[in-house]
Amino acid sequence: MRIDGKRMRTIWLNPDGWSVSIIDQRKLPHLFEIATLQGLDDVARAIEDMAVRGAPLIGATAAYGLALGLRDDPSDAGLAEAVARLAATRPTAINLKWALEAVSDAVRHHVPHVRAEAAYIKAAEIVEADVAVSRGIGEHGLSLLRGVVEANGGNPVNVLTHCNAGWLATIDWGTATAPIYMAHQQGIPVHVWVDETRPRNQGAALTAYELGQEGVSHTLIVDNAGGHMMQRGQVDMCIVGTDRTAANGDVANKIGTYLKALAACDNDVPFYVALPHTTIDWTLARGADIPIEERSGREVTHVSGLSSEGKVTEVQVSALGSHGANPAFDVTPARLVTSLITDRGICAASRDGLLSLFPERAA
Ligand code: MRU
Numbered sequence: 001m002r003i004d005g006k007r008m009r010t011i012w013l014n015p016d017g018w019s020v021s022i023i024d025q026r027k028l029p030h031l032f033e034i035a036t037l038q039g040l041d042d043v044a045r046a047i048e049d050m051a052v053r054g055a056p057l058i059g060a061t062a063a064y065g066l067a068l069g070l071r072d073d074p075s076d077a078g079l080a081e082a083v084a085r086l087a088a089t090r091p092t093a094i095n096l097k098w099a100l101e102a103v104s105d106a107v108r109h110h111v112p113h114v115r116a117e118a119a120y121i122k123a124a125e126i127v128e129a130d131v132a133v134s135r136g137i138g139e140h141g142l143s144l145l146r147g148v149v150e151a152n153g154g155n156p157v158n159v160l161t162h163c164n165a166g167w168l169a170t171i172d173w174g175t176a177t178a179p180i181y182m183a184h185q186q187g188i189p190v191h192v193w194v195d196e197t198r199p200r201n202q203g204a205a206l207t208a209y210e211l212g213q214e215g216v217s218h219t220l221i222v223d224n225a226g227g228h229m230m231q232r233g234q235v236d237m238c239i240v241g242t243d244r245t246a247a248n249g250d251v252a253n254k255i256g257t258y259l260k261a262l263a264a265c266d267n268d269v270p271f272y273v274a275l276p277h278t279t280i281d282w283t284l285a286r287g288a289d290i291p292i293e294e295r296s297g298r299e300v301t302h303v304s305g306l307s308s309e310g311k312v313t314e315v316q317v318s319a320l321g322s323h324g325a326n327p328a329f330d331v332t333p334a335r336l337v338t339s340l341i342t343d344r345g346i347c348a349a350s351r352d353g354l355l356s357l358f359p360e361r362a363a
Contacts, residue, residue: 001167001174001181003032003213009171010057011064011127013120018071020064024051025168029209030306037061040069040082047089047096050200054169055243055279056130059095062086063126066103067119074112079104091291092252092329093243094281099126127171133276134173136343141179141239141274142186144341148236149188156189156217158236160226163197163254164206165241165274175274176239177210179341184216192218193235195226197254199299199326223256227263237270239341245273245280247361249334249349250287255327261336270338277343280354282361287331300324 002008011022014036024035026049035051037043043065046052052061069082083100090096106122107115148157165176173181183190192211197203204220211218221229229235238260242251251257251273264271284290301318318324337349347353355362 001172001210001214009127009131010052010168011060011171013064013124018068018120020061020068022046022052022061023168025053025206026051027312028168029205030312037064037068039072040065040085043068044085044089047086053202054164055093055095055241056134056170056175056276057168058090058093059099059278060123060127060130060171062089062096063099063103063119063123066100066107067116067123070107070116070119074115076112079107079115090293092293093279095243095276095278098278102126130171130276130278131173133278133343134167134170134175134178137175137274137276137341138173138178138182140343140345141272141341142182142188144237144270144272144346145179145183145190146188149190152236154189156191157183158191158193158234160193160195160229160235160238160260160269161207162195162203162223162238162240162257162260164202164210165239165253166207166210168206168210169241170276174210175241175276177207178274179239180211180216181214184214190216192216193226193229194218194220195223195256195260196220197256198223199295199303199324201303202254226260227267230263230267230269235264235267235269237272238264239272239274242273242275242279243329244284244290245275245340245354246284246287246290247280247282247354248286248351249337249340249353250290250331251275251334251337251340251349252287252290252292252329252331255330258330258332258336261332265336271332271336272339272341273332273337273349274341277358280358287333290329290331292330293328295326295328297324297326300326
């Protein structure tokens, strides 16, 4: 997608053939800065500190992290240590584990001195595959938006989304945003209600920013407004992403997603979850077993933003001495999900629904 009219991706290999660049998402939307990652520790910190975030992008970044780690130590022990370091960065998004396994499988059978090269090749494949997967989600989800506009006599379809499951969370297109961008590009009128998404405000800082850069009509709302707007008929559908989908169709996504699903159910608003196949954890029978990341309470007691002097500043919103609790994700049960939009098609949020699209997993 584009920033200031220029086509960009969220991560790329530099012309030197080994270092990796990312957009530092902690600075957006006020500052656009590119960070260069030169080693395993740079990558691990970028994921932990959320310079990169969003399940698919975390996976792709970790893949390059393994390549960088293998440049320094391609031994079996070096591979195991690099995998352990990266796997510990964030616990909820399953794409991290998936990407580390994919790269490990691609390099393990090689002699050590060619492992780094094999890892770079695999990381590049993961990146390209993610773009194709997001495009697939967009193509399948597009029919849902088009259907609403046709039924509404050509009026815009109003989509509510939570957090950032946009192109900044992937390599390109996004997951929840892919159908939105495709609709916009095809002239289908679409308007997006963007949840601000406290505590880190990925909706306000990232989703609103990237939709604006693409010229997609959108309005920022506080997290508590969605239920009211659904009662008033101002939301035609919700589309959110997921960091891990259990085999029964339960989905873990950014904290607050569950409340939106409850409100959508109460108001007969379709609640769709967009996901790449890399987000399905076939080893987990139900969402209650998904590990939920606990982040620092400081993300709750403090917010950062642009001061009237034009400086990015952090301020405290709570009383001195109050502590914050910060579960970063919640689990929405499959019964509240209207359908899953995957790169292979749309299915019911259930084991049978998922298996209808991924029959090779039946065993
Ligand atoms: O904590 P984050 O910013 O990594 O959480 C991101 C989300 O919850 C996204 O909605 C999810 O990763 C889906 S990404 C396409």
